[in-house]
Amino acid sequence: MERLDLGPYGHAEGTLRLPGSKSISNRVLLLAALSRGTTHVRELLASDDTQVMLDALAALGVKWTQVGDSRDFIVEGCGGVFPVKAAKLFMGNAGTAIRPLTAALSLSRGDYEVSGVARMHERPIGDLVDGLRQLGAQIDYLGNAGYPPLHIKPAEVVAPAAPIRVRGDVSSQFLTALLLTLPLLPSTTGEIVVEVEGELISKPYIDITLRLLRRFGIDVRQDGWSRFTLPAADADGAKYRSPGEVRVEGDASSASYFLAAGAIGGGPLRVEGVGRDSMQGDVRFVDALAAMGARVTMFDDAIEVHGIDTPSGKLRAVDMDFNHIPDAAMTIAVAALFADGTTTLRNVASWRVKETDRLAAMAIELRKVGATVEEGADYLRVTPPATLTANAAIDTYDDHRMAMCFSLVSLGGVPVTINDPKCVAKTFPTYFAEFARVAS
DSSP states (O other), rough: EEEEEEOOOOOOEHHHHOOOHHHHHHHHHHHHHHSEEEEEEEEEOHHHHHHHHHHHHHHHOOOEEEESSSSOEEEOOOOOOOOEEEEEEETTTTTHHHHHHHHHHHHOOEEEEOOOOOOHHHHHHHHHHHHTTTOOEEEEESSSSSSSOOEEEEOOOOOOOOOOOEEEESOOOOOOHHHHGGGOOOTTTTTEEEEEEEOOOOOHHHHHHHHHHHTTTTEEEEETEEEEEEEEOOOBBHHHHHOSEOOOOOHHHHHHHHHHHHTTTTTEEEEESSSOOOOOOGGHHHHHHHTTTTTEEESSSSSEEEOOOSSSBBOOOOOOEEEHHHHHHHHHHGGGGGGGSSEEEESSSGGSSSSSOOHHHHHHHHHHHHOOOEOOOOOEEOOOOOSTTTTTEEOTTTTTTHHHHHHGGGGGTSSSSEESSSGGGGOOTHHHHHHHHOOO
């Protein structure tokens, strides 16, 4: 297994341009594919997860071309129904690809098999399948019930008069998948209603979905976060209309590592491509970082951090609910190593169904660097050591965010080893090169 030694470092400063948002990239690719017209997608994220979506769309007959060596792509929409009616699709470990694509495939009247890596076959999809079956979709489990791989059979899918119900307390991607595909269905009432059962987690990710739906001509009515009313397809079928051009914002989750580095390592550290105008909820990571005492300045399309402003010179321990930003919250868990007391991250049960069981993984790896950690069903409590343990070998569980988060340990003046560092290719292939450029 490959290993990467980092540090010891004591300072971090510089400026970097963020790669594109994974959440926006894969949503835009699917919407562009399902639309009428051609869409110019600018600054698409270059990563394993987006390549999985591009490969799947090509296999389904969607034509796209890359503009030279740039991250710009031209996607020719298929008008709502995939041209290829039989395919076996491998989706890696990309939740943002497999879940919405499963919903779109169930409407395409084809015969498809959808699979992924072993971990993807442990990540739940049953609540989405239950929602799609309410439309008449024919979906079989090829392994364990409730999980991929899936066999999607040809079926006549129709919008029911009654609301479609889907759970919201496991993953917001189930609701996103339905919202992205239901406007392709006709309805006798002209509308399709989705009702969410239970508390909807990760609401900012649903906000991304709603904003992008509007860009492609779909205006969704909301009744809080529990009921969504979508316009049905017109008599000619597909409802989506290409906006012509969409620019992908920088990834706010990826920004969190460098913003935390700017606090821990003194800064100034500036990230560009995301700012106060961002549609991504993870930009609210800066609120948590500011609550911990970081000096943060927001711009329209950039964020800058200048060290810590507390009497102790350390970050301030916090007790916060992170249900709204579960991915970026992982960075707070590692930043807690540099706080002046015990930090508690609450309402993060969704960590358990991500690329790995992140609650368990974070607890194990934080203890390796000397932290006292309490792992609960939906919370993590972190008390930093007096001195970080040097030369800890951090296991990353094939989880990109584990690798990126724990790079921050090296800013505490101790060396750290990251096992399997190439797992960052899922969302940020050049992460460690960028980190090395700002850390010293």
